[in-house]
Amino acid sequence: MSEPLLALENVTVRHLNRVLFSNLTFRLEPGQHWALVGESGSGKSALLTTLAGQLTITGGRATYSQLDALAQERAAATHDPLFTWRRLVSLVPARPSFRTLANTTDIYYQQRFNATDTDSVPTVEDYLRAVPLAAAAPHWTYERVATLLRLTHLQAQRLIKLSNGETRRLLLAAALLRNPALLLLDMPLTGLDAQSRAAFDELLAAIMASGITVIMATSPHEVPAGITHVAVLQAGRVAATVEKAGFHPDQLTAAGLPTLDETELRALLALTPPPQFQTIVRLDDVTISYGNKTVLDHINWEVKPGERWALTGPNGAGKSTLLSLLNGDNPQAYRQRITLFDRRRGSGESIWDIKRQIGFVSPELFQYFPARQSCLHIIESGFYETLGLLRPSQPDKAAIARRWLRLLGLEEHAATPFRQVATSVQRLCLLARALVRNPPLYLFDEPCQGLDAQQQQHFRHVLDRICQVSNVTLIYVSHYPHEIPQSVTQVLRLEQGRRVEG
Template sequence: MPDSSPLLSLNNITVRYLNHTLFTNLSFHINKGEHWALVGESGSGKTSLLQTIAGKNNVVGGSIQHYYYQEYLRQNPLHGEVFTHHNLIAEVSQKHNFRNLSSNASEFYYQQRYHASDSEDAPTVESYLSAIEAPEVPQAYWNYDRAISTFKLEGLLDKQLIKLSNGETKRLLLAAAVLKHPLLLLLDNPLTGLDVETRAAFNLILSEITKSGITIVMATSPTELPDTITHVAVLRKGKMVHRLSKGEFTPALVALAPVFLPDQEELQALLSVNNIPAFDTIVQMDDVSIKYGNKLVLDNINWQVKQGEHWALLGHNGAGKTTLLSLISGDNPQSYAKKIILFDRKRGSGETIWDIKKKIGFVSPELYQYFPYNNTCLQVIESGICDTLGLIKQSAPQYAATALRWMHLLEIEQEADKLLKDVSASTQRLCLLARALIKNPPLLILDEPCQGLDQHQQEQFKQLLDAICRNSKTTLVYVTHYQQEIPKCVTKVLRLANGKVVA
């Protein structure tokens, strides 16, 4: 139970980032023994508040008192070391910042995992965890072996970071965070990308973290509050509108805009910009197996997708879904040697990777992770027409106009001229969804497309996707760990487990 002594206090703070005011006169207090969930619609300020606590934003008014740091110094006198409250905070953000071995300044890039020489330049899980620098804590609860066991990383130690699945990466980042021996752990939507089994175990993991003496503040969905959470703060447009115990909280306190059917006339007009050509077979795989070294990732896959079919691709983290999709999208060079037909044509019969990509609209957690930031939101969406990661040539007025129309359908047109790096994570994800939709491709591959979206945005997108599939010959492959995210148009399921088809 909380002992009412203060741990962290934000006192009437005004916070700015670049030329934006994020918070004005905001106050937020955490006592010992309290563990807080931050909830609210997308863009309400949850991530910004976590980043402010972490010291990443400019506090221009008010003050922040780190009482836990002051107490730590009283108990652990330091001798001339440079040691601040930042050393006692650990974060797990929605994006990682992994670096290659050959140059610590070289970030990973999209498709790196499929290129043998470049993927070998990435650290392994074992080397990454072993290199973590942390304050010396006598008889610390968290050590290397306990973190490996708790986060189920035993089978991943020799795996390069670039080859981890989205969920495996999240488990690694949580392990790395506790190995820093923080007193305050900041988690930004930590359940995102975790499969059903891992989410179920997450309650126990968080309880173990808090019992070890770490205070948790996490941004999360209002419908996913871990057992160890004691209090909930509801944010709305940069203001904290409710602060209450978890027992007093109800998800109805998070105000969400109503969901409307998309403008059918406008959608039909956009779908007619590029007519989908007729195909018989969109995807056919015959006895396809993929190995990385001695690791069998896909085992004897047989799958056929006909034009106009709508599939859900399901499976646990590391089941092989991402590798399977890479064989379709053209990103995996091993596809040339396999019995694969794409768009009625055998793979490796003379087509280029661009011949394949122009027929596919694609979004995935990896694309979100590695997409370059130096374009405006409008340019990011327009780049989907030429299948590049960002707009690398001058904008075409007619394409920009089409991009803006898709932004309107996704309710983000007001962000058109902002740089991708300066908008919320949910807006970034919606931009990548619009980028996948803009050319009205024959095949949509949507890998966890609702990650980071609030309930309103998820429902609005599902309505749009159902309307697209209802009014066109679009073929859909949809990946998710959440049953409720699957749109109504989906009628077929391929389920993978450990690289094999199980349903």
């Protein structure tokens, strides 16, 4: 038997004061490419982080035979005696962490909409040019990754202005520029439109053909063609491993859906009856540009109370910019003919007059949301529409937040710091934060990202029941038609900033 690239034998993996894995065994042989599947919170992201050498391994035995040998070759070629196997591993996480040009982490959510504040944020080219090369004669060059991942036209764009799908492509480009031997991808298809997902198999084939080994966390129904083996994770353990040809996703045992307490749902909605309006949204010939780039081009649209809309279109079509106009975040709204909740923008209303009428979730909000507070406090902050609880907790509001946690099956995480729970729990907490005030309008931008099939189904059921028993207005963005709730009956489609039919 040949030496493995790496092997973990009965190891214990810890993070902070928690044990993530006990008696973990995983072996990666040359020529293998793995998919990690399992329910949200089963340990897929933790296993990727472990393989990247970013978590503490105790007990058992961890070896990196072929990675160590290749690291010695690279050290000699680059004249870098400190070159280790860790530099041969690139991890593309589910939640990126960008830094300013001053090398701080002071990037905040509203910064993406304030032109004077974005100058401190690197451009796409700045970010990629700063990636240290790990090979003397790299296969993956700047020009190659920019072309292959369709970033050439975005080189001058500030990172904070990228769409969610564009950000995913950028992170993969940066990982490839390191010319790794092992590429670890955490849900790489998340946030990609149908065209980008269809092209992913071809991209992955090119990556594998260049000699890179791939391990990726993914949905069991989205295992790419180049994958050779599948590991099924359950509750922090590798429950099964199988060659891809023998993997059948429909045979996975799924947890049953939580029972929705409809009496409690109605009671929560009755606590704060929303105000009544004649018009929720009206856009009259709205055009938004940044420099020479037109993001929205002469958009006309009206949304009446109780209507449920799907907002669709490819990555970069202008969907997130349109939502930022409705949510009060984009200052260009003042120069446009926009009516929100029966009031013309710029007629004396404050941003908080707008935000208190909206429950909002987006990938960008998730990316820049501060994560040190407890899950309960994160949800309670929804009463004030602040990014985290910036005032003392109020017992009555905390009690309501806890009831929403219970309704969504999250009560056990109430006291846990937001940053320590699984990505899926974080996303569900932000959904609960949007629901907690029972606002008249929901703006949900890809709200099911990071949720497993059962969590998605439960959330859609909750949302459909809310729509059935209330007059809430919904604007829902998703690249997956099956994620769109049944209550949605109308569609606005954007392409290259324009409204199109179909």
